[in-house]
Amino acid sequence: MNQAHVKIKPNIQITAFYLFFIIHTMQIGAGIMGVPQIIYKESKNNAWISVLIAGVFLHLTIFVMVTLLKQYNNADLFAIQKDVFGKWISRFLGTFYILYVLTVTSSILLNYTEVVQVFIFPKMPSLQITFFLLFLATYAITGGFRVVVGSAYLFFFLTIWLVFSLYEPVRHVDWDHYFPLSQATPKELMLGAYKTTFSVLGLEVLLFVYPFISNKKKVPIAAHLAVLLTTILTFLVTFISIGYFSGPQLEEQIWPTLAMFKIIQFSILERFDFIAVAFWGFVILPNIILFIWLASYGAKRLYHVKQKHALYVIIILLYAFTNFFEYRFNINTITDLAANVGFYAVFIYPYFLLLIVLVKKKFTKGQGSGTK
Amino acid sequence: MRRSRRKSSNSSSSSSFPYTIEEIHQKLKDIFHQSPDLNMVEYTIQQKKVAIFYITYQINKVQLNKSLLPPLLKIQQQNLDHKVILNEIPLGGGEAQDNIDKIASNLIHGSACVYVEQDEKALTYLIPELEQRSISRAENESLVFGPQISFTESLVSNLNIIRWRMDTPDLEVKKIIVGERIPTEVRVIYLKSLADDENVNTVQQRIEELKVDDVLDSSVLAQLIEDNSRSIFPQILQTELPDRLCYALKKGKVGVVLDKSPNVLIAPSTVFSFLETTEDVYMRWNMGSFARILRLTAMVLSILLTPAYVAALTFHYEVIPSSMLVSLGQSRATVPFPPILEALLLEILIELLREAGARLPTKVGQTMGIVGGIVLGQAAVKAGFTSNILIIIVALSALSSFTAPSYLMGTAIRIIRFPTIIFAGLWGLVGMLFVFGFLIIHLLRLTSIGRPYLSPIYPLTIKDFNDSIIRLPATIGNTRPLSNHPKDKKAYSEKKAKKKKDIDE
Known part of the structure; x- marks a missing residue:
């Protein structure tokens, strides 16, 4: 059972401390810009409860993932799949996962491009914005895993202060918006929670970077804390949006989070939202870097190609692909596709895989004792 | 010994030791390409011809005339050869040589060669005269207080x-x-x-x-x-x-x-070691911390200030508060160029001033600074070439970059400003953020002798913040920087440093 083992050179191993940033920055990205509206559509002014439900579900998923990984010595998803399903099926599943990752990446790229075009430069071609982002991603990934992790970590600190700017909208919150408390039916709440998961995809990275972590004992706490922070941030944004915007207004806002930045002013800065939207590039940059790293690393693991070559192919594909989608309708289609596939790939599949692994383990154990 | 002898016979093909005085002189002359600087003095001691070779300006004449020549000429022993001389002359650094190339190389490095005619070996005495400037005060890394001594070329x-x-x-x-x-x-x-x-x-x-x-x-x-x-x-x-x-x-x-x-x-x-001086250590910890954080902020400001001005004035008028917009508009009303050209013009002016000041002799350089800084700046505003506010911003960012204790780092920061200004002028905030992101990833990628350049920020070693970004009082920081992987991590015992006394004890 412990045959699946991924060897990682000690000089590129990281401590669980950085796992926190990897998981968290991967989860927070383009999704949180618009998540309040999406949940609000399902569970109205009880949307914040949906976020909490989703949060519980996130922790449960992390728990399942960690349990799954603990069944093996030092394996990642590719190794586990190979052990469970054999060479060919696992290769197919792995390829599928890479395709899913690429879909998510293009969805992030497209969403941010659109935000920049709406808020700052209506005439800036998406060719250029995606070029900037993909160029930075390539530059970071060619630096190796150390730089990939470093950028997740540094860009987290460069952007986390944006949370404090929510102080201004908080002062304008209308508390009446939260009542009545139990307006949504349980089904609506669950639907809201389901929709929340779309914007917090990314915790699956744990299944891939696990072998890179030197102190495995601290993995659960780092992962849970990361997910906790994600839940708190999503909750904050949703909760404040509900109070800040009126119901119909919120349903109209595609990016309520960014819209809240509009009223923030400083004596030397009148429109903070410009800075915030530009800075949002740093929120999604680690997202893109990590996702593309994941895809290129996956290609290396599955097909034994050079990661560099895989990376260049992926970057060119992404660049070509994202620039086909110029209309909002298409962006929504790709985002929905990524979200739906992501729900199954991230929140259903690990449970299923754990079940199979456990059953298989029991079976082989039974067999082993039988032969004795 | 045998090996070296064989080697010498190989290298000097025509003949080897022993030589006559004329022969060895000719050989050395050939090696030095008939250089006029090779000197030979001939003496006869105890019926034997003795020659002394040296290069005029490479040896210390006083040593030659006081320590080498008098004892040599006073030798009373018969059968004069190199062993006798080595024994009699009160000078260290004497070597017996039987390789003519080695002798030549020793002559260059400041030896005098003593050769007794038809002897098997020649003697070289190292009496070099090294021209060097005396130790002086540090010029490039100036300090207000602390040791002032600086290294020399020797x-x-x-x-x-x-x-x-x-x-x-x-x-x-x-x-x-x-x-x-x-x-x-x-x-x-x-x-x-x-x-x-x-x-x-x-x-x-x-x-x-x-x-x-x-x-x-x-x-x-x-x-x-x-x-x-x-x-x-x-x-x-x-x-x-x-x-x-x-x-x-x-x-x-x-x-x-x-x-x-x-x-x-x-x-x-690390990148932070370029921003620290020993003066931070000589000052009290709070002053040192302040100076370090000041410099760090100055570097960031220096890169971002002018580009921010360009980006805001080219694309994002909305960002500027209305009260400021009036005075900005007034001072920019007569400027015929777009902000990017205006900023590049002034930045290049500052760079030219700096470069001219560095190339010119000190006395002229001072005048240059005054002429450039005051007269040109004033004239540029009066002529409507630039706005007042930009002058302030450019001066501020130039000043900031000069606070870098390392001249190389300061120059790097100043040069980075140019692409940033161009990107800000072309694509506003998005362009600026691109350059900023690129810089961060670039710094993440860099290593110094295989060690991360951004340490202690990444990888995070909180203990190393002391003595890189800030300074702590001696009772708190007792570790050597862990990112250098020192063999002995603790500089002194923490317990002793933290020992506290009760009131009035």
């Missing part, structure tokens, strides 16, 4: 200063010769009980593996052994201050001293 006196400052046998010095055509001596120095072996080996290996004609200066050596030679950031610290070197050695770093160069290299270095 390796001997530099090592002398280092040994004087660090009088412990723990200080290990390794000698390496660099340069295939013009060999230069390099010394790798570190504290044996502190410095990480891997760091020492990396530095040593990189210098040993160099295949170059010659190394002009230690700054060239630094460029040759750096991890990323394409980067604009210097990755190895250079200093002319002995106290700075010793301070770094005491933290477990490795120093490289090069002959003929007044700068010493310190590795591994």
